[in-house]
Amino acid sequence: MQFLTKLALVGSVASSLLGALAVPLTTSKVPRQLAQVITKCTVPNTVALTFDDGPHVYMYDISKAIIAAGGKATFFVNGNNYGCIYDADNVKRVKYLYDKVHDEMWRVEEALQRILGVNPAFMRPPFGSYNDNVLAASAVRGQKVAIWDFDSGDSTGATPAQSKQKYTDIANQRPSTILTLNHETYERTAHEVIPHAISMLQAKGYRLVTLAECLGEQPYQSVGSPATGSWTC
Secondary structure, three states: OOOEEEEEOOOEOOOOOOOOOOOOOOHHHHOOOOOOOEEOOOOOOOOOOOEEOOOOHHHHHHHHHHHHHOOOEEEOOOOOOOHHHHHHHHHHHHHHHHHHHHHHHHHHHHHHHHHEEEEEEEEEEHHHHHHHHHHHHHHHOOEEOOOOOOOOOOOOOHHHHHHHHHHHHHHHHHOOOEEEEEOOOHHHHHHHHHHHHHHHHHOOOOOOEHHHHOOOOOOOOOOOOOOOOOOOO
16 A cells, blocks of 8 residues: 555544545546645644654654653554655655545555544645645545644754754744644654653643644544454555
8 A cells, every 4th residue: 555645643543534435536526625724723822743654663752752741742644654655756646636645545544444443534645735636535534634834844854953943943932823743753853852842842831732632623533443453455
């Protein structure tokens, strides 16, 4: 399964599929309704720490640090982890084919439903890149598309010191809310940047919450029973 969508994991728990979507839709059935794009939190004094490209080995350490601080986080997970999603040309090709977008999302959702039994309320496209096909495929599922308003820069060449400075700067600016982008695949993000971010943000009075909580919404459209402990597409 080539994974080109990411679905919201809250804390260390995951997200899923809509069973009615087992058969890919044709382009002629693309709905006019488009999913809402989220770029900011709305609940004052909240920060949503979000992490892309997992599940990866550092998820546990990140989760442990955030839980120890009394906070929560949101993890957007990949399927065929993890190098395949960084083919920018492939992302562009998929984005312009509605059926392909739908199929990629379906495969990930099926795995997550079977393993965790949840139906996500949010998705994140790779690189935060989307068009009407992506928004339409998300709308069919009742999902919102989650982007961000703060990027730690860990995936674009920032050093840990630079990422930490970014967090220091945004904390000192003290906006009402912050919706962050981080990547759980970087050891120094997990062990250096995030502990610093937690300290700086909490010192400024922010609550560390899930994406759903920072919007005053629910993280999942439904929660059921897992069907299996593993799944291969």
